[in-house]
Amino acid sequence: MEQGGTLEAIQQTIRQAATLDELKEIRNQWVGRKxxxxEQMKELSRLAPDLRRERGAELNAWRESVLAALTRREEELVDLEERRALVHERLDLTIPGRRPEVGLLHPLTRVRRRIEDVFLRLGFSLAYGPQVESEWYNFEALNIPPDHPARDMQDSFFVDVPGLVLRTHTSPVQIRSMQRHQGKLPVKIIAPGLTYRRDDDATHVPMFQQVEGLVVDEGISLADLTGTLTVMAQELFGDGVDTRFRSSYFPFTEPSVEMDVTCAVCRGAGCRVCKETGWVEILGSGVVHPVVLENGGYDPSIVTGFAFGMGIERIAMRIFGLDDLRLLxxxxxRYLDTFQSGEGDGPGDFKSSLA
Ligand SMILES: [Zn+2]
Known part of the structure; x- marks a missing residue:
């Protein structure tokens, strides 16, 4: 060819084409419409017949070889690009799968549900009350008058609206439940919920959870209280647990008693958690004060009752053997997971019974 080099040169250009686009350009340059x-094949008609035949055969041979080289290189390039894509998008089937994180109930939720479960089986029903409570429900109705020292002891959070307070205990639900029963018997409720006090140290947090309990009926006595709470302690801490009741004082019960259970950590032998006594206090309780029954709409000359209140955090501390509540x-x-895996500080069988 006049300006084109040899057939060998064209074929080399084709073999060196790096992309399909480059190849297309070469195709147009030599065997495309222009x-x-x-173009030279179009010129053939102007040649003398002998020359035309010879030249025509030559051009045809060139054309065939160029087309064949183009097809070969095209196949190679398609193959190359496929392999490049495979490497790029390759899936490594040997990589270990990512295990999905399974959510768990918070230890305090599990303890609360366990407590609820025990009382529901004893025939109690669940009751609830507002967390922003009137001072009347939170204090006066429970026999805690404005100048009563218990109000100082509890160090409340007050709301900007006069007469309202963040409830300092779940005890207002006692009054609300009696009112809701409108004199019907028996009243037999537990009231789990959030409560608020201005406390913040290793064993107190400003927001904490309580479970209140109230039974009102004819002929209810202190013996019903100790019987019910002992059953609860056995269900919660296991058959081996011992209970004892110590005389105490609360404005809304008379008499008032605190319940201790044998220390879960040392099983009564004495240790740091129980201050070497072998016992830990878990709740306050008592026979419902007549003033409280009246405020709930019941006649204390006909009915009696018992009530108790326990901190879920405190019970969880006993169960898990914790000495700093704030961790919860x-x-x-990572910390909360240790309660599930059994790597926490507390005794394993107590924990596994809550799993
Ligand atoms: Zn102990």
Whole structure:
């Protein structure tokens, strides 16, 4: 070819084409509609017949070899690109799968549900009340007058609206439940819920959970109280647990008693958690004060009752053998997970009974 080099040169250009686009350009340049070989074939008619035949055969041979080289290189390039894509998008089937994180109930939720479960089986029903409570329900109705020292003891959070307080205990639900029963008997409720006090140290947090209990009926006595709470302690801590009741004072019960259970950590032998006594206090309780029954709409000359209140955190501390309650509220999943795996500080069988 006049300006094109040899057939060998064209074939080399084709073999060196790096992309399909480059190849397309070469094709157009030589064998396309205006390609150099094509153009020369158009010139053939102007040649003398002998020369035309010879030249025509030559051009045809060139055209065939160029087309064949183009097809070969095209196949190679398609193959190359497929392999490049495979490497790029390759799936490594040997990589271990990512295990999905399974959510768990918070230890305090599990303890609360366990307590609820025990009382529901004893025939109690669940009751609830507002967390922003009137001072009347939170204090006066429970026999705690404005100048009563218990109000100082409890160090409440007050709301900007006069007469309202963040409830300092779940005891207002006692009054609300009696009112809701409108004199019907028996009243037999537990009231789990959040409560608020201005406390913040290793064993107190400003927001904590209580479970209140109230039974009102004819002929209810202190013996019903100790019987019910002992059953609860056995269900919660296991058959081996011992209970004892110590005389105490609360404005809304008379007489008032606190219940101790044998220490879960040392089983009564004495240790740091129980201050070497072998016992830990878990709740306050008593026979419902006549003033409280009246405020709930019941006649204390006809009915009697018992009530109790326990801190879920405190019970969880006993169960899990914790000495810093605040860890439970930091929501560090790594710490909370130890309650599930049995790596916590507490005795394993207590924990596994709550799993
Ligand atoms: Zn102990």
């Amino acid at each position: 390609g150099r070989i094509t 509220y930091q929501n560090d999943v």
